[in-house]
Amino acid sequence: MEEQLKIGVYVCNCGTNIAKVVNVEEVAESLGKMDGVVVARSYKYMCSNPGQEMIVNDIKNLGLNRVVVAACSPRMHEPTFRKALENAGINPYFLEMANIREQCSWVHDDPIEATEKARVLTSAAVNRVQYHEPLEKRSVPMCPATLVLGGGVAGLAVALELGDAGQQVYLVERENRLGGNVARVDLTAPYLDSARDLLTEFITRANQNPKITVMLESKLVELGGYVGNFQARVEDAQGDVLELAVGSVVVCTGYKEFDASRIKSLAYGWLPNVITSFELEDMIRKGKILTNEGKVPQYVSLIHCVGSRSLEYHPYCSRVCCMTALKFANEVKSAIPNSYVSDLYIDMHAFGKGCEDFYRKSSEVKTMFLMYEKNHPPRIREAGPDDDCGMFIWVKEQLSGEEIEIPSDLVVLMVGMEPREDSESVAHLVNISRDKHGWFIESHPKLDPVATTTDGVFIAGACSSPKDIPDTVAQARAAAARILAKIAKGEIWADAIYAEVDEDLCSGCRMCNELCPYTAVEYDKATKRSHVIYAMCKACGACVAACPSGAIKARHFTDQQIFAQIEGVLPWHLNHVS
Amino acid sequence: MAVRVNPKLIDDLEYYGAQDVIKCYHCGNCSAACPFSKEPFVFPRRSMRYLQMGLEQRLKGTLEPWLCYYCGECSEECPRGAEPGETMMSMRRWLTAQYDFTGMADIFYRSWKAELWAVLIVALLTGIGLLLYGFNWGGGNLSIYDGPQAFLPSSAIHTFDWIMGGFLLVLLYFNSLRMWYFVMKEQRVPKIKLSIYIKKLYVLFLHFFTQKRYSECERKRPWILHLVLMFSYLTMLILIMLFLRQVQDGPAIDWRVHVFGYLAAIGLITTVILAIRGRLKKTDPYHKHSHESDWMFLILLVIVSVTGVLQHVLHRVGLYAPANIMYVLHMMGVVPMLVLEVPFSKWAHLAYRTFAMYFSELEVEALKQQAKAQQPIDAARQVPQAA
Numbered sequence: 001m002e003e004q005l006k007i008g009v010y011v012c013n014c015g016t017n018i019a020k021v022v023n024v025e026e027v028a029e030s031l032g033k034m035d036g037v038v039v040a041r042s043y044k045y046m047c048s049n050p051g052q053e054m055i056v057n058d059i060k061n062l063g064l065n066r067v068v069v070a071a072c073s074p075r076m077h078e079p080t081f082r083k084a085l086e087n088a089g090i091n092p093y094f095l096e097m098a099n100i101r102e103q104c105s106w107v108h109d110d111p112i113e114a115t116e117k118a119r120v121l122t123s124a125a126v127n128r129v130q131y132h133e134p135l136e137k138r139s140v141p142m143c144p145a146t147l148v149l150g151g152g153v154a155g156l157a158v159a160l161e162l163g164d165a166g167q168q169v170y171l172v173e174r175e176n177r178l179g180g181n182v183a184r185v186d187l188t189a190p191y192l193d194s195a196r197d198l199l200t201e202f203i204t205r206a207n208q209n210p211k212i213t214v215m216l217e218s219k220l221v222e223l224g225g226y227v228g229n230f231q232a233r234v235e236d237a238q239g240d241v242l243e244l245a246v247g248s249v250v251v252c253t254g255y256k257e258f259d260a261s262r263i264k265s266l267a268y269g270w271l272p273n274v275i276t277s278f279e280l281e282d283m284i285r286k287g288k289i290l291t292n293e294g295k296v297p298q299y300v301s302l303i304h305c306v307g308s309r310s311l312e313y314h315p316y317c318s319r320v321c322c323m324t325a326l327k328f329a330n331e332v333k334s335a336i337p338n339s340y341v342s343d344l345y346i347d348m349h350a351f352g353k354g355c356e357d358f359y360r361k362s363s364e365v366k367t368m369f370l371m372y373e374k375n376h377p378p379r380i381r382e383a384g385p386d387d388d389c390g391m392f393i394w395v396k397e398q399l400s401g402e403e404i405e406i407p408s409d410l411v412v413l414m415v416g417m418e419p420r421e422d423s424e425s426v427a428h429l430v431n432i433s434r435d436k437h438g439w440f441i442e443s444h445p446k447l448d449p450v451a452t453t454t455d456g457v458f459i460a461g462a463c464s465s466p467k468d469i470p471d472t473v474a475q476a477r478a479a480a481a482r483i484l485a486k487i488a489k490g491e492i493w494a495d496a497i498y499a500e501v502d503e504d505l506c507s508g509c510r511m512c513n514e515l516c517p518y519t520a521v522e523y524d525k526a527t528k529r530s531h532v533i534y535a536m537c538k539a540c541g542a543c544v545a546a547c548p549s550g551a552i553k554a555r556h557f558t559d560q561q562i563f564a565q566i567e568g569v570l571p572w573h574l575n576h577v578s
Numbered sequence: 579m580a581v582r583v584n585p586k587l588i589d590d591l592e593y594y595g596a597q598d599v600i601k602c603y604h605c606g607n608c609s610a611a612c613p614f615s616k617e618p619f620v621f622p623r624r625s626m627r628y629l630q631m632g633l634e635q636r637l638k639g640t641l642e643p644w645l646c647y648y649c650g651e652c653s654e655e656c657p658r659g660a661e662p663g664e665t666m667m668s669m670r671r672w673l674t675a676q677y678d679f680t681g682m683a684d685i686f687y688r689s690w691k692a693e694l695w696a697v698l699i700v701a702l703l704t705g706i707g708l709l710l711y712g713f714n715w716g717g718g719n720l721s722i723y724d725g726p727q728a729f730l731p732s733s734a735i736h737t738f739d740w741i742m743g744g745f746l747l748v749l750l751y752f753n754s755l756r757m758w759y760f761v762m763k764e765q766r767v768p769k770i771k772l773s774i775y776i777k778k779l780y781v782l783f784l785h786f787f788t789q790k791r792y793s794e795c796e797r798k799r800p801w802i803l804h805l806v807l808m809f810s811y812l813t814m815l816i817l818i819m820l821f822l823r824q825v826q827d828g829p830a831i832d833w834r835v836h837v838f839g840y841l842a843a844i845g846l847i848t849t850v851i852l853a854i855r856g857r858l859k860k861t862d863p864y865h866k867h868s869h870e871s872d873w874m875f876l877i878l879l880v881i882v883s884v885t886g887v888l889q890h891v892l893h894r895v896g897l898y899a900p901a902n903i904m905y906v907l908h909m910m911g912v913v914p915m916l917v918l919e920v921p922f923s924k925w926a927h928l929a930y931r932t933f934a935m936y937f938s939e940l941e942v943e944a945l946k947q948q949a950k951a952q953q954p955i956d957a958a959r960q961v962p963q964a965a
Contacts (some may be wrong), residue, residue: 299585340585360658366600368585368630394580399604400627402636403580 005036005130008064009122010055012046012071014101021105023115027070030119034126038062047077052084059088066129070098070122091134093496093556098125124568131561135496140535142228143247144168144487149220149426152180153469154252154461154476156202161480163209167487170244171206171214172234178203178214180254181462186284187331188469189323190358198469215242223249223430226520226536227456228492248456248483249430251440252476255417255462258307258314265379266306266413273297273390274380274411276306277324289335289410291390297339297409299389300332303378304345308416310374314437318416318466322349325414326362333365342368342406344378344395352468370406371398380411417466430457431519440464450479454518455492455536458482497556498537499544503529505551512543512552587632593688594675595869596668602626602660608652613794618945619645619938622652622662625669638676639764641941643669644927644934649795650863664867671869674926676760677753683922690870693918697874700914708906723898723905730905736822742916743819749921750929757930761937770944778939785935786928800864803849810845813838843887850879875924881911 009031013019024042032040039058043051046069058064069081074097082092100118108114144167148155151173159169177183178199185195206212217237224231232244260268260276268274272292275283283289291297302325308318322345329341343362348369350359363369372378378395389407396403419438420426427434432452433441440459443451450458458479461472486492501512501521508528512521520536521543523529532543532552544554553559588599602623609615609623621642628637646666653663675684686693712718712729722728762770784790789808792801821835854876856865885908892901919925 342583342585360601363600363603366588368583368588368632369603370631397631400624400631400633402631402633404583404631404633405580406583407585 003065005066006038006062006064007034007036007066007068007126007129008055008058008062009034009037009040009068009070009126010046010051011040011042011100011118011122012051012069013042013044014046014072014105015044018071018101018105018118021108021111021114022100022118023111024118026115027100027119027122031068031070031122031126034123036066036130037126038064046071047080052080055081055084056088059085059090065090065094066132067095068098068122068125068129069095070100070118070125072101073099073103093135094129094132096125096129096132098122120569124565127568128561128565131558131564132556133558135555137493137496138534139491139493140226140228142486142490142492143230143245145170145244145246146248146250146483147172147220147223147230147232147234147244147246148250148252149430150180150252150254150461150463151175151178151214151216152252152254152461153182153199153202154254154463154472155180155250156199156206157473157476158250158252158460158480159206159212160202160209161477162483163206163212165480165484166211167484169212170232170234170246171212172218172220173214173216174219176217176237178206178216181257182469184278185281187327189320189327190352190354192327192330220426220429226533227454228486228535230456248458248486250458250460250476250479250483251426251430251432251452251463252459252461253420253423253426253463255466256420258318258415258418260306260413260415262313263306263377265377266303266411267380268413271380271382271391271411273409274413276413276415277321277328278415280328280412284331284335289332291409295409296336297390298336299340299342299407300336300410300412301342301344301393301406301408302328302412302414303393304343304414305374306413306415307418309346310377314416314418316437316466317349319349320466320468321414321416323352323355323358323468325412326350326358326367328412329362329367330365333367340368341366342370342393342408344370344372344393344406346372346374352470368406370395370404372396373398380408383407417462419463423463430454432457432459450475450482456486492535494535494537495539497539497554498534499532499539499541499552499554500534501529501531502551502553503527503531505549506530506547507549507551509548511546511548515542515546517542581633581635584632584634587634587637588629591629591665591668591672594668594671595867596629596665597867598659598661599626599629599665600660601658602630602656602662603658605657607655607657608662611651611655612646613651613796614645614647614791618941621646622666626660626662626665629665629669636764637669638673639760639762641761641934641938642666643673644931645791645938647789647792647795647800648864649797649800650866651796653863653866661867663863667867668869670927670930671871673757674923674930677757677926677930678922679752679756680749680922682918683926686918686922687869687871690874693871693874693923696918697878697914700917701910704913705906705910708909712902712906720902721899723893723901729902732823739818739822742913746916746920750926753921753926754929754933757933758937765941768944768948770940771947774940774943774947778936778943781936781939782932786932791935800862803852806845807849810842810849813842814846817842839890843883846879847883847887850876850883854880871923875915875919878911878915878919882908882915885911 011024011028013024018024028040028042031037039062043054045051055067067085078097081095085095086092098121100121104114104118146162146169148158148169148171151171155171159171162169182195183199188195206214215234215236218234220232221235222233228247230246230249232246234242234244257278260266266274304321304325307313325343329343332339332341348359350356372395376396378393380391380393383389383392389409391408391411392405393408394405423434423438427440431454435441440463442449442459442464443453450460452459460475460479461467506529510523510530512530513523518536518538520533521530522533524531539554541554541557544552604623604627606623609620615621619642625640625642643666648663648667650663653661656662671687675687708730716731717727717729720729789801789804792804795801817839856862857868860866885904889901889904889908892904
């Protein structure tokens with residue numbers, strides 16, 4: 001360092017959060033005696049405007065070139081103080097924070113020892129900040145085109161939102177038609193709108209939009225690059241591979257239905273009049289609900305949670321089946337007015353808008369609601385020749401405590417949702433993670449539900465968990481909004497903190513390539529060296545620690561900086577002071 | 579053994595007046611509101627569930643509908659408008675039809691037209707029969723009302739009354755026996771010992787004469803009116819069955835007979851008027867819904883009361899021929915009312931309700947004895963609070 005170090009130390013009281021245990025004055029006074037420290041102050045709330053102004057003024061008036069703030073965890077206020085440094089005209093990365101709240105005052109009650117610990121932590125920060133380097137953020141251009149995987153209701157909604165905003169969309173669909181699973185449905189709950197009407201509008205608009213390129217019978221075979229700059233290779237129906245440059249990818253691959261034949265007691269595949277919900281949809285769409293023998297069924301039974309909410313199959317709720325079953329009850333009653341519909345449920349999940357009302361109305365069309373217990377699934381058996389029905393469903397009914405047998409001519413299994421077979425390969429292609437069931441994992445289940453751990457790759461709809469149409473469309477549009485925001489910025493700013501490979505030291509062992517959880521390290525076959533795509537790097541440090549050649553350096557976490565900090569907490573160093 | 583569900587039962591009960599039972603979602607507010615709902619008889623929720631599920635077999639053997647006096651608290655508390663009170667009422671009608679081995683009750687409850695035809699036919703037969711008897715085997719002279727020469731001598735009528743009474747008792751006896759069989763078949767308590775049957779015999783009389791349980795409802799008025807109505811009937815019954823000869827042998831009738839007769843007539847007419855008014859105004863929950871059979875009963879009561887009073891007045895003022903005709907008309911009301919209503923319709927409750935109280939106490943007592951025989955810890959859990 002040619003420039004003379006001028007360090008400012010600021011010890012925050014955090015009201016009484018820190019000050020009630022730590023003697024902040026003493027810490028400030030002691031730190032003020034360290035080499036290079038020009039000023040050391042304590043203040044009630046360092047993050048407040050007057051607190052920040054204090055730092056800014058000291059930088060301007062005293063010519064400080066390093067700042068240490070001893071306060072809370074950097075998680076919340078490191079950006080605040082970096083901003084203060086930037087406002088005062090020095091590089092924001094010349095800041096170091098010492099956490100004397102979460103790691104000290106909140107967890108200790110001995111004032112003398114806590115004060116000593118606060119002093120040690122702060123002096124370590126002072127030691128470290130000497131080696132901070134000025135860092136600059138970098139940007140990469142954002143390609144405005146988007147690749148959407150899956151032409152169901154989610155994919156269509158994303159494509160339309162982006163296409164209507166004038167952005168190029170490639171809508172890739174494996175099947176030879178758009179619409180996904182919704183296209184297999186007749187009416188939708190709870191308002192009994194036609195699914196066909198909903199889809200026709202979406203599909204027509206997508207086909208007419210010049211910005212949306214619909215690619216049927218096509219699939220993604222390779223995705224390279226990083227946020228804003230992906231290169232996708234899509235194979236079309238003829239087997240030709242197209243190279244597409246896209247800035248974002250939205251995965252809308254949806255779900256598949258549970259295979260009911262896995263549950264032996266339900267006799268699916270063995271008794272011909274036990275059918276799945278999709279098979280009933282098919283009958284309704286064709287206009288006739290008939291048994292396998294071609295008769296109009298008198299007793300129709302609906303069994304909920306087939307494959308869902310069971311430890312044996314899927315423990316989760318598939319979310320749409322309850323309302324679909326109620327929809328069936330209404331549809332069957334209106335198609336066959338003198339039929340008797342029984343509805344066997346575990347719990348009635350009527351959480352959506354208008355759903356509770358729909359539940360009430362469905363009970364008014366005289367649906368017989370029977371509650372069964374999770375661990376006692378219904379059993380289906382054939383009826384005898386003297387019975388006026390084809391089958392009997394045995395069930396232990398919960399509200400009466402009775403074991404009963406329900407006459408049935410047609411049994412409809414409300415099959416749940418499960419991840420598609422190709423979800424693993426899709427996850428691998430676009431580098432996103434799956435949970436233990438195989439659903440794609442979101443960046444944050446509550447606060448960031450459509451982003452993934454890979455920047456620029458989004459998920460929407462039932463590929464991440466079972467979802468109904470409104471939730472799916474909401475997610476799709478949320479993903480589109482996230483993409484449009486990036487497109488509007490035009491470039492992607494990467495954090496200044498990332499790993500760098502010194503290519504002179506790199507031996508090309510590629511250990512880091514496999515290790516990086518964000519696939520940010522790329523191997524260049526020509527130079528036989530690895531390099532970090534800084535736009536994708538999250539500065540976790542895994543590659544730095546792993547590199548056998550010591551060729552990778554993490555900016556802002558250099559060996560020198562970390563060793564200096566460690567030395568700062570060691571007692572011999574403290575004795576060395578003053 | 580699994581119980582077979584009959585999905586059609588709920589539709590079937592509509593004929594008996596159950597309308598909104600499907601709306602029930604089993605929150606249990608009704609059972610919490612009912613002052614009588616206690617283990618082992620928790621109602622109306624359980625019966626509502628049996629009905630919704632079509633558990634015909636269970637419903638046939640339940641006593642619970644008879645333990646309800648329809649104060650209407652449950653219907654008022656019901657958040658879904660499932661009308662548990664009226665559902666219990668409809669189940670009593672259905673049970674009456676189930677107990678009746680002739681199948682007549684079933685026909686009458688299902689079709690008010692059939693009931694009306696039956697009433698008309700029985701009335702007509704009664705009228706024709708009495709006239710034929712009067713002219714051929716009786717006094718033969720329409721203008722003689724009193725004494726052995728009367729158009730319809732009281733001795734003959736008296737004999738006819740006893741025959742009819744005996745016929746009704748036989749019907750009620752067999753139907754009550756069926757009730758007992760259904761109830762005990764479904765009973766989930768240990769076998770009830772003969773000693774319990776004897777020990778609890780007093781319950782039959784207590785409930786028949788006081789409707790003690792009815793008085794425990796929050797609303798007292800219906801109980802008082804019902805008691806007035808019942809005692810008026812009872813008075814009339816005693817007067818007719820025991821003193822008919824004195825009444826008709828007149829004209830010098832003992833004043834005490836008159837006093838009782840007038841009091842009973844006033845009691846009958848007042849309560850009938852109040853019941854009709856209640857059913858028209860529909861302000862009380864127990865009067866909100868009226869089945870055709872309820873109206874039929876009230877209409878017959880009105881006819882019987884009015885013709886009875888007129889007949890008496892005509893007799894007292896000395897218009898003997900009109901009095902005789904009015905008497906025939908009176909009998910044309912009385913006979914169908916008794917022959918059709920007592921065994922096959924609303925009136926049957928005089929037997930079934932009383933027996934239900936008795937059977938329920940038997941069950942409670944049997945459970946108590948069973949609990950006593952078991953471990954004390956178990957006993958604490960199982961002893962039902964005595965009703």
